Amino acid sequence: MGFGYKRSDLRAMAQAKMDDASLLLDNGRYSSAYYLAGYAVEIGLKACVAAQLSAETIPDKAVIRDIFKHDFKTLIGLAGLAGALKQRQDEDG
Numbered sequence: 001m002g003f004g005y006k007r008s009d010l011r012a013m014a015q016a017k018m019d020d021a022s023l024l025l026d027n028g029r030y031s032s033a034y035y036l037a038g039y040a041v042e043i044g045l046k047a048c049v050a051a052q053l054s055a056e057t058i059p060d061k062a063v064i065r066d067i068f069k070h071d072f073k074t075l076i077g078l079a080g081l082a083g084a085l086k087q088r089q090d091e092d093g
Contacts (some may be wrong), residue, residue: 010047014040042070048079 004015017040024033049067053059065075076082 004045005050007047007050010043010050014043014047017043042072042075045072045075045079045081048073048081052078052080 017036021033021036021040024030024036026040046067050060064079074086
């Protein structure tokens, strides 16, 4: 018996939110577009986190709690993208 979302489900959900955000943006609904785009990023980061998890290992309870937070910095770290983000920030800086 499975539970939760598969990585492919999360990726599809993130894309659907981005598609909706694009439609809202095209129709001048900027605040709603901004909100949905942020939600899409959060779901996309959770898809990246899912790729880091092993099906044969039970993650630490703190990691599980962090996955369900709505905090980009935490999710970026869990997704293994903190180093790439820092490098990009340094290049743009």
